[in-house]
Amino acid sequence: MSPQSPPAMSEVSQALCILFILLIPLALAGLALINTGLSRLRSAAHSMMAALCVVAVAAAAYFITGFAWQGYPGLASHTLSIFGKEWSWLGAGHFFLRGVPLDGSPASLAALSQLLSVGLAALIPLGAAAERWRLRACCLSTALLAGVTYPLFAHWVWGGGWLARLGANYGLGQGFLDAGGSSTIQAVGGLTALSLVWLLGPRRGKYNLEGMPAALPGHNTVLVLFGCLLALVGWMGLNSAGSLLFAGVPPGRTVLVAVNTLLSAAGAVLAAAATTRYSFGKPDASLSANGWVCGLVASSAGCAFIPPAAALLIGLVAGALVTYTVAWMEVHLALDDPAGAVSVHALGGIWGILAVGLFSRAAAVGASAANPGMMQSGQMLAQVVGVATLLGFVLPFTYSLNWLLNRFFPQRIPPEEERQGADLYELGAGAYPEFMTHTDEFSQW
Amino acid sequence: MKITGLLLMPAGWFIVLAALVLLRAVLAQNLFVAAGMGVEILGLVLFTRAHLVAKRGNE
Numbered sequence: 001m002s003p004q005s006p007p008a009m010s011e012v013s014q015a016l017c018i019l020f021i022l023l024i025p026l027a028l029a030g031l032a033l034i035n036t037g038l039s040r041l042r043s044a045a046h047s048m049m050a051a052l053c054v055v056a057v058a059a060a061a062y063f064i065t066g067f068a069w070q071g072y073p074g075l076a077s078h079t080l081s082i083f084g085k086e087w088s089w090l091g092a093g094h095f096f097l098r099g100v101p102l103d104g105s106p107a108s109l110a111a112l113s114q115l116l117s118v119g120l121a122a123l124i125p126l127g128a129a130a131e132r133w134r135l136r137a138c139c140l141s142t143a144l145l146a147g148v149t150y151p152l153f154a155h156w157v158w159g160g161g162w163l164a165r166l167g168a169n170y171g172l173g174q175g176f177l178d179a180g181g182s183s184t185i186q187a188v189g190g191l192t193a194l195s196l197v198w199l200l201g202p203r204r205g206k207y208n209l210e211g212m213p214a215a216l217p218g219h220n221t222v223l224v225l226f227g228c229l230l231a232l233v234g235w236m237g238l239n240s241a242g243s244l245l246f247a248g249v250p251p252g253r254t255v256l257v258a259v260n261t262l263l264s265a266a267g268a269v270l271a272a273a274a275t276t277r278y279s280f281g282k283p284d285a286s287l288s289a290n291g292w293v294c295g296l297v298a299s300s301a302g303c304a305f306i307p308p309a310a311a312l313l314i315g316l317v318a319g320a321l322v323t324y325t326v327a328w329m330e331v332h333l334a335l336d337d338p339a340g341a342v343s344v345h346a347l348g349g350i351w352g353i354l355a356v357g358l359f360s361r362a363a364a365v366g367a368s369a370a371n372p373g374m375m376q377s378g379q380m381l382a383q384v385v386g387v388a389t390l391l392g393f394v395l396p397f398t399y400s401l402n403w404l405l406n407r408f409f410p411q412r413i414p415p416e417e418e419r420q421g422a423d424l425y426e427l428g429a430g431a432y433p434e435f436m437t438h439t440d441e442f443s444q445w
Numbered sequence: 446m447k448i449t450g451l452l453l454m455p456a457g458w459f460i461v462l463a464a465l466v467l468l469r470a471v472l473a474q475n476l477f478v479a480a481g482m483g484v485e486i487l488g489l490v491l492f493t494r495a496h497l498v499a500k501r502g503n504e
Contacts, residue, residue: 082466083466083467085466166465170465172465198496201500202500211501333493333497334496334497334500377471377475381474381475381478384478384482385461385465385478387482388457388458388461388478388481388482388485389458389461391454391457391458391482391485391486391489392454392455392456392457392458392459392461392481392485393454393455393458395454395489396451396454396455399451400451
């Protein structure tokens with residue numbers, strides 16, 4: 001049965017939606033550039049090549065099983081009846097997108113947007129596991145993420161699943177709300193990144209015998225900052241398309257979505273620059289870039305439901321959060337995450353989810369608002385249940401899948417080859433062949 | 446410690462789900478959801494500590 005009817009979309013909405021979806025690849029390009037710029041010279045080509053492979057594998061895996069299991073409101077799904085309430089837990093579509101007419105219908109637009117979004121989710125672990133993750137392992141792990149983990153959780157949020165129905169079934173506000181993918185794309189990608197950082201361990205030379213981390217700066221800050229600007233355009237498309245497709249907002253509301261996306265990123269980069277200026281005496285470019293992306297990530301969930309001032313505040317908190325947690329995780333949790341992906345995408349995503357409960361307005365989420373206080377507390381509880389699902393289901397699930405994969409296909413590059421760099425070991429040539437490798441890069445080994 | 450942490454995370458999630466399904470009173474529901482989140486965070490802390498211990502053992 002279909003547990004929820006699909007959001008109605010006018011022809012204007014459909015045309016706008018196609019336009020916004022075609023902007024999403026810029027977010028992928030931005031994230032790939034950020035990951036590459038934050039990795040060292042010896043692994044730069046590997047990072048970009050892995051990004052291409054990961055996007056390709058993600059699209060193929062999602063095409064084969066992903067959309068069938070994710071589904072869309074109004075399409076068939078597997079349901080459980082628990083105490084008289086229907087819990088839709090998995091899409092029941094056909095593999096290979098069979099049965100989905102690719103004609104501009106809302107379901108077909110959702111399939112197109114998700115083919116790209118799943119690539120964005122798969123790029124997140126690439127930044128965290130940079131310089132030590134085998135290309136083959138990247139592809140296999142991505143296939144599991146795009147073919148199993150992502151569609152399962154995305155069905156619960158965007159496919160008319162039980163999280164989306166928390167409002168109708170249990171009176172929790174409007175159910176779990178996430179217009180642009182703070183949970184489905186960012187937090188799922190970020191928690192997979194955390195699993196891989198745990199499984200792979202730190203890069204050689206990152207920690208000394210006393211356990212203190214060494215600074216291994218990225219090789220190209222310009223790539224990182226240019227990636228941030230590209231990501232902004234892509235994120236505006238991602239949030240706007242998601243708001244039309246999964247939140248059912250009218251086309252005019254995409255102006256608010258774009259304003260909120262920009263303000264959140266702006267607040268975050270300013271907060272990151274200010275906090276690093278306060279901590280180190282000068283603003284730090286790579287942490288400010290992390291702050292920018294964290295602002296984009298945090299904006300996604302509530303971009304269609306919150307006022308612009310709240311978006312700015314969400315960004316300010318996100319920017320401060322990321323600068324402190326990146327350093328704290330590196331020093332106290334021994335997490336070697338070159339791109340700061342766990343802080344930016346997992347923590348930033350969770351903050352964005354909770355911010356919907358804090359700042360969304362009853363009218364903006366389509367509630368009748370007979371009792372706004374009750375609606376607000378119920379909405380907050382729905383968002384907390386979403387976070388609990390990410391920590392209680394997605395993290396153990398994605399860790400277990402990658403642990404199993406690691407048992408059969410070791411995911412880490414061998415130590416001696418890691419010293420040479422992933423470029424030479426996996427691709428046979430460096431990214432910048434006319435440059436000699438600096439001798440000081442080897443002195444720390 | 447690692448397996449205990451890994452099992453505590455879904456255990457906390459089940460407490461959250463049980464609170465939704467079984468409880469109607471808002472206060473009780475909120476308290477049980479908070480308790481479930483607490484169990485999840487405890488599992489996450491244990492799991493993280495297990496990785497730290499393993500890493501120091503390797504050194």
